[in-house]
Amino acid sequence: MAAQFGLRLRKGAATTVLAAATVAAMAASQAPGVTTDGAGRQTTGSPSPEMSTQADETASGNSRYYTDLPPLDSPNPSTGTGDGSGTTGGSERGIPATVLDAYKQAEASLREAKPGCNLPWQLLAAIGKVESGQARGGRVDAEGTTIGKILGPQLNGNGFANISDTDDGAYDGDRTHDRAVGPMQFIPSTWEWAGRDGNDDGAEDPNNVYDAALAAGHYLCRFDWDLSNDANLRSAILSYNNSTEYYNTVMRWLEHYRGGTHEIPDGTGSLPRNPSGGNSNTTGNSGNGNGKGNNGGGNSTPSPKPSPPSKPQKPGGGEPGGGGSTPKPPTTTPPATPETPTDTVHHLENAGASNLTAMAGDTFTGKLATRTETKAGKAVAKVRVRFTVVGDTDTTFIGGEKVATVITDSAGKATAPALVAGEKTGTVTVRATVVGRAVTALDHKVTVTARRADALARTGTAALTCVTNGEFAEQIGLKATYRGEVADKVAVKATLIKSVLDPTANDKGPYFGKDAAGNPIRTLTALKTDADGLLTLPKLYSDDATGTFLLRVETEGGATLTLELKVEAPAETTEPTQPTETTEPTTPSPSAS
Incomplete structure (x- = not known):
């Protein structure tokens, strides 16, 4: 106590x-x-x-x-x-x-x-x-x-x-x-x-x-x-x-x-007094119960070992009272600081997978690794290597961090944690450096591709028909998959095309609403599937053109689906005929006999 x-x-x-x-x-x-x-x-x-x-x-x-x-x-x-x-x-x-x-x-x-x-x-x-x-x-x-x-x-x-x-x-x-x-x-x-x-x-x-x-x-x-x-x-x-x-x-x-x-209240907290590796301003135990006083567990630098006394000098040679010069204190050469493994590192070499590619949102299957070597090419163990994801990217190591430091193994190899691809696509740089030593950095390059789908299907079965200047009764639902699995957050493009051979946007027929200027919209690009790979297209309308029209839906990754839309003229109505006037037949009156 x-x-x-x-x-x-x-x-x-x-x-x-x-x-x-x-x-x-x-x-x-x-x-x-x-x-x-x-x-x-x-x-x-x-x-x-x-x-x-x-x-x-x-x-x-x-x-x-x-x-x-x-x-x-x-x-x-x-x-x-x-x-x-x-x-x-x-x-x-x-x-x-x-x-x-x-x-x-x-x-x-x-x-x-x-x-x-x-x-x-x-x-x-x-x-x-x-x-x-x-x-x-x-x-x-x-x-x-x-x-x-x-x-x-x-x-x-x-x-x-x-x-x-x-x-x-x-x-x-x-x-x-x-x-x-x-x-x-x-x-x-x-x-x-x-x-x-x-x-x-x-x-x-x-x-x-x-x-x-x-x-x-x-x-x-x-x-x-x-x-x-x-x-x-x-x-x-x-x-x-x-x-x-x-x-x-x-x-x-x-x-x-x-x-x-x-x-x-702020400013009224108690003030600690015993730093590790140093002396406190007061005396007494630091409270660690180890009998080492205030050194915080023995981390204070010990006093140097006293040097042996100098040999007495002869009269006239500096001996006290002998009239000579004052003897110089003995000098000691401080021990050389031992070289650490980090001090021997000359350069970094790639020791892991190369040309890694992952789709946005996925974890890279391979891992980056760096080997620390001496000038002669010998591996150096027990060296800390820092991996840093640099640049404007949302790709991170697993856990959401952009920096990880790993200690090299007996083969001088440091393997970075798994990388998780972000939504920003393109080349991502992961830089490896040696902690505590100025060695030329080693840049690893990985690639993040857009989310994609390889199959696209319609979720409904009702016929897609409409009359001129009307609206289609059913909104089109779609489902995207990639290698049989749900393809979530995949970019989708929908275009009302002219024909199978001419995939440019049509200038007549069905359209997805109108823009601010009142022009029909026949191409949509800001579309994405949801977490279940599903997408419902906006409502479709028709102008006064009749016939069969084509809607092409494409996803990142190559999935394509073409649907037929039919627009018919409204059915003609027959005016009911008005009855004609008829003359009632006259009944002959009986003649006199």
Whole structure:
């Protein structure tokens, strides 16, 4: 219990100004974590085996995070002191109003966009707590944008990952190296594809808690992960930060918030104080119960081993009191940084299917793959390769994402997730790059063709007849199929043609209504079958021409159906004849006898 309660800020331990300064300093050093080397330094080496092979690099580039754990709840939890000190379990359950609203809105949005993910808002709250202390205790404006940017440390390889600038400083203000940005601590290169507009203001701002929460939700839900499944939940959290300590910390906060929470005013949230890989501003346990103090699980860089004392110098040669020069301190050569597999990659080669083609809406049957090789052509394993669907296209990887990062296998091969063809047709580029190394990208090209049908049939059987200047009684129903299966969303063209040999539009006979100028419409192109492959044509009318006319219906893919339409003159009516007048015969009168 001592370790647990040691996490809480003490009442009156610091003024509000000092607390704000503390959290600003802490926020400038955090983001999803990383693997560590033997000395506890964060590295960009291979992810741990517990991380999914489909998982992208961590959302925030492997920077620091807060290791504070939730306190033990007292039997009578307080609602807080109002000074943001967060000294009881009850106040730690409180989440700033705007931040809490952002989490709940993100959950609602994901429930519609990706219902199979089962994302709980409490998971976003747990990650937000660990990443930025709920946007530095809820210091946001009315629109949800943080008051001052929350920036992680410079990712220059000095104790953290080494990520050269990818955004020209647009998000993080740093044109040399990237920094994690915002309340959910995204690195610019990840935000570029994961960013979302959560408050419908037309912008995707990593410093806005609505945008950041929604982006984090989509990031956690990629690859069709179902977060109600413990294994999927673990993979998702580790993909945000590949650290077991990080996973354990997030899970503790997740369970804490699932136990109940409440809304508190913006700016009054408690401020965490223990970043991973660094020293806190106070002494005492970090609450991890491992006896390692405030280092967040041993990720702080240890002090260098002291050098052996110099040998005493002879009189006159610099010995104290000997009148010589001051002895120079011994110099040590820092150990060379070991070369990682990524450092040996010279180029990329295609290692998968080529010339892939799929119809819009279908999943490509083959998969793209890339092999990482040294200059000598030797395969390199354990290298992260990023696949990105580029350009103006709605083709995505399965799960709806346009970016996927895969670790190469023992043969140096990284196989991308399956591609799902969008509705936009044409050539699509999928670009493969090496994460953490400037190697010429490898572009894979795939082709998306329009939806098509190879058979078309009429659904009704009634004769298609009409009288001049009238309308056909029945609308024509059609059904399209492709290889015996329903052909949905297939483009259809209907034309009232002149003849079998002349498929141009007729200038007389039946027509599909009239345009704004009053001209008969005899060609329709903006037609598509529905989800069941069915289509009902608009009502047909006739002019004063009689005879047999042809309607040709064609679909993308070559299916054609020609129907006969008959127009007859109305039947003639015979006027009834008027009866002629008749003269009644006269009856002869009897003659006198």
